[in-house]
Amino acid sequence: MNPLLTVDDLRVSFPTRTGQVDAVRGVSFTLGKERLGIVGESGSGKSQTGRAIMGLTPGHAKISAKTLSFDGIDLLSASAKQRRSLRGKRVAMILQDPKYSLNPVMTIGRQIIETLRTHERVSFNEGKARALAMLEAVQINDPERVFELYPHEVSGGMGQRVMIAMMLVCGPELLIADEPTSALDVTVQLEVLAILDKLVSERGMGLIFISHDLRLVSSFCDRVIVMYAGRVVEELPSANLAEAKHPYTQGLLNCLPTIGTHRHPLPVLERKPEWAI
């Protein structure tokens, strides 16, 4: 079976006044209908990898790859029109903070219908029915009321559910979630993750989950890629996380304070220049 997504030797670089910054330097992986986690610190290139797949890399950036294909479509040579037709319909992305990623001057309902009507020929009424059904699927109690609200009128957890609803309404085959719960409270995080988990498994999507929290990612995904300075330093199944070999992965695992363990001071991450080579 052909994989859903093939990324081979992906490179993204930004020309700046002080020279070229290489954000992603030769990342390769394939993805089927599974959950893949990408973990790394800020600046490790994890978000730029997701954005390159989505086609959201800024225009002045240079992007190259041996292969970057989604379901047999070569994404780098695809026309802007073709990419637009993929984006939102077959590949969707959930962003970190609903406060900044939803349109503030459009009601939630209209935003969801807009996504739907961009990709499918549906009447407003049919669109509304599907939007309401989707809001219900993300466990919003009163979809009719939320449909009419503006993004600033809902809480962060609710906003993130709205974003999930908007992204899933067209039934994408691949979902990229870029720090989907980092802006939320701990208690709300779990609710949102449970909803995401349920929908992803029910609808049989491929998922790329991007986060800096290695524990969270490993509890959620089947396989984890660890990135450092634009490169993949280690790839391993979530179940074998304890057997991580790379010192960077071990460092990421150990630096979190947990209840019941007393380590003073906490082990901090050592960053060795040779890892970046």
Add this chain to the structure above:
Amino acid sequence: MSASALSVRNMVVAFDDFLALDGVSIDVREGESFGIVGESGSGKSTLLRAVAGLNSFESGSLTVAGQSYKGQKRSKEFYRTVQMVFQDPYGSLHPRQTVDRLLLEPLAIHGFTDVDVRIARALDEVGLGSGFRFRYSHQLSGGQRQRIAIARALILEPKILLLDEPTSALDASIQAEILNLLEQARRDRDLTFVMVSHDLGVISHMCERLTVMRKGEVVETVSVEALEKREFSEDYTRALLVASEGFRRD
């Protein structure tokens, strides 16, 4: 039992009709590290802000180091005793001031004269060299900014440090460094910490006792030891504890 460093009794903070704090009491002993946990809107940050004089409080009492305070007015002496570190290192440093200027401000206000030495020492203490002294905050990473914010709080040699989610805007790996730095500072200077966080893991690592807050009220106050042994009475504390253990598929 050591003396009380900070005591809040039945504090009420209202924003128009909304009661952000509804009769909250906490007692922090001298030299103790005290945690406050709760979700957004529980009033945990409001409590810290009311103590620091950034919000006014309607009723109740606040006693810090034997002095009692009302409303929003705080003496200069108060700020020599109590300093605060905020959540967002991007928002809490002046974008058009260099690090040198940022650290000079509290010293100038309180009439210090040996400013050069103090600024150099403060930077050194938070693990930043003198090379950072004339940079602007936008030239620093999130972790470095939070170090500057901590240096600014410590430069007046306070006794009590109020920490409002000091690491929640940072990466997990940077968080460990900042937590270690805070612990080191506390050991070196015998500081009293009042630390607010939504992350029970961080609080249990840093504190000896903690208060769980919800909807402007105190749910319960337990020691971290009791928390680890699951010896608490409220279901809400249990829910927070479960949430902090991460996602589980059932």
